[in-house]
Amino acid sequence: MEYSPLENDQAKSPKPFLNKEEIILLNPGQLADYFAELTREGRLETYLDEALENPELVAQFSYWEKWLAQEERKLLDNIIAQKREIYRETQEDDDELPLGLEKRFTPEQLKLIFENLHAIQLTFGCSKGCPFCAFDAVPGAREHISYKQLERIFQNYGQSLKKNTSILYWASEPSDYLDEDKTYLDVYQLAELYAGYQPHTRSRETDKKEWVEALLGKLPKERVAISFYGINNSGKKRLFRDAEIDLVGENRSHQRGFGVSNREEKTEGEHGITQGTYPIITPRGLYNIVSLPNSERYPQGQVVVPIIDLNGAEIEIGDPIEKVLGHYLAEINDQSFSFSEDMAQKGRNERRLMATDGKKRFVVVFGRDGIIRNFREFDPNKLQDALTELSETDGTAQFSYFSQIPTARILTDIMNEMAGKKNFYSHDMDTDTRTWEIDNYGPSGTNGITIEVWPKEKAILIAPISKIGEIRKRAREIIDAEEKT
Numbered sequence: 080m081e082y083s084p085l086e087n088d089q090a091k092s093p094k095p096f097l098n099k100e101e102i103i104l105l106n107p108g109q110l111a112d113y114f115a116e117l118t119r120e121g122r123l124e125t126y127l128d129e130a131l132e133n134p135e136l137v138a139q140f141s142y143w144e145k146w147l148a149q150e151e152r153k154l155l156d157n158i159i160a161q162k163r164e165i166y167r168e169t170q171e172d173d174d175e176l177p178l179g180l181e182k183r184f185t186p187e188q189l190k191l192i193f194e195n196l197h198a199i200q201l202t203f204g205c206s207k208g209c210p211f212c213a214f215d216a217v218p219g220a221r222e223h224i225s226y227k228q229l230e231r232i233f234q235n236y237g238q239s240l241k242k243n244t245s246i247l248y249w250a251s252e253p254s255d256y257l258d259e260d261k262t263y264l265d266v267y268q269l270a271e272l273y274a275g276y277q278p279h280t281r282s283r284e285t286d287k288k289e290w291v292e293a294l295l296g297k298l299p300k301e302r303v304a305i306s307f308y309g310i311n312n313s314g315k316k317r318l319f320r321d322a323e324i325d326l327v328g329e330n331r332s333h334q335r336g337f338g339v340s341n342r343e344e345k346t347e348g349e350h351g352i353t354q355g356t357y358p359i360i361t362p363r364g365l366y367n368i369v370s371l372p373n374s375e376r377y378p379q380g381q382v383v384v385p386i387i388d389l390n391g392a393e394i395e396i397g398d399p400i401e402k403v404l405g406h407y408l409a410e411i412n413d414q415s416f417s418f419s420e421d422m423a424q425k426g427r428n429e430r431r432l433m434a435t436d437g438k439k440r441f442v443v444v445f446g447r448d449g450i451i452r453n454f455r456e457f458d459p460n461k462l463q464d465a466l467t468e469l470s471e472t473d474g475t476a477q478f479s480y481f482s483q484i485p486t487a488r489i490l491t492d493i494m495n496e497m498a499g500k501k502n503f504y505s506h507d508m509d510t511d512t513r514t515w516e517i518d519n520y521g522p523s524g525t526n527g528i529t530i531e532v533w534p535k536e537k538a539i540l541i542a543p544i545s546k547i548g549e550i551r552k553r554a555r556e557i558i559d560a561e562e563k564t
């Protein structure tokens with residue numbers, strides 16, 4: 080669906096407002112143009128009053144709020160606040176999950192969401208207001224998920240969140256969180272208490288004394304990073320360096336051309352700062368995120384789609400990927416950096432994601448333009464299918480199996496056989512540290528294949544792509560032998 084402001088300007092009578100599905104297909108520039116048009120026509124308030132009854136449109140407009148004019152942002156925030164106030168007055172149980180999630184999804188779907196969740200963004204807006212924020216965080220923290228709701232998330236879904244050690248920030252600054260006397264550190268303790276993990280923390284706040292002391296003294300240093308993009312104060316740097324805390328972006332500035340700055344400084348085909356495919360939750364919405372090289376359509380270098388439901392939808396070649404992401408969950412694969420990196424650096428034109436509605440899983444292949452090129456239903460028990468798919472890829476390929484024990488066991492067997500042979504590397508993995516291990520391990524960054532089997536088997540096989548035939552042959556032999564017995 081193409082939105083054309085010019086066409087709308089020429090219309091004699093006001094056109095009907097765009098509906099939810101149409102809005103989700105607009106790129107952020109087009110969305111901003113649509114807001115500007117409604118402002119010119121004096122219809123924005125009427126439109127928002129109706130549209131903001133939809134949680135997905137609250138999510139969509141909020142995510143791209145930095146693209147809107149100042150007055151439009153104010154109006155949007157005011158109407159959202161008013162509607163939330165009315166909702167708060169009428170709701171019976173103030174202990175519920177954020178965003179009314181339990182009213183929109185079944186308990187099974189919620190479990191699936193939290194098992195795949197990459198991030199819970201605690202606040203909306205960011206006190207740091209970096210002009211070249213690649214996430215387009217609006218300046219100033221103005222809303223948060225209540226501590227009670229976070230407590231309920233961790234109490235009910237802590238074991239699900241543990242699988243991916245979900246982080247507690249996204250387009251936000253952790254030190255901004257405050258709900259009465261509860262701070263980020265209290266939420267952090269919920270993760271420790273109910274989920275048994277210590278979330279990775281990245282912060283840009285280097286001035287608040289108590290916060291700095293907590294970062295240096297209370298949190299495990301290997302799980303903390305300080306963002307030093309654009310900060311030149313060497314005294315501050317020394318403080319954290321001496322404490323052996325990871326300094327990110329030292330001696331660099333945020334890259335221009337991502338997010339709203341892409342409007343002025345057109346960059347295209349560059350890899351953004353996110354990696355992988357996964358859902359996230361913010362105070363304003365539940366989204367699927369899929370990284371891609373940046374473009375006018377995807378200025379942040381990622382597809383961002385509010386999840387409407389998990390009821391599935393017809394998948395069709397030629398459709399925009401947003402249609403799938405509105406009705407399926409993008410299964411987490413935070414190791415799939417190579418897809419978007421390869422697209423950016425090696426001119427690769429396609430990437431894939433695993434989409435599920437909780438009943439079926441689909442491998443969906445789409446281009447950097449977001450258009451679906453291919454798809455097929457995924458059968459986790461068909462090892463041959465999976466390996467064929469691996470062998471089709473050129474360069475580094477990664478494929479994850481989520482708790483698929485039959486497949487996991489077979490691959491582990493192969494791994495054990497291959498381990499120690501020349502050009503093969505095997506490694507027991509701890510789910511908690513896999514992100515870092517994989518980067519440093521074997522030939523995966525050059526010309527290898529990574530087969531991950533986790534979380535239950537916690538195993539990984541990395542092999543040169545030229546050996547895929549050998550792996551497949553051996554897998555066939557194992558399967559045949561099993562079938563005979």
Ligand code: SF4
Nearest residue numbers: 205207208209212251
């Ligand atoms: S601190 Fe991070 S999230 Fe906040 S504005 Fe800066 S880059 Fe964006």
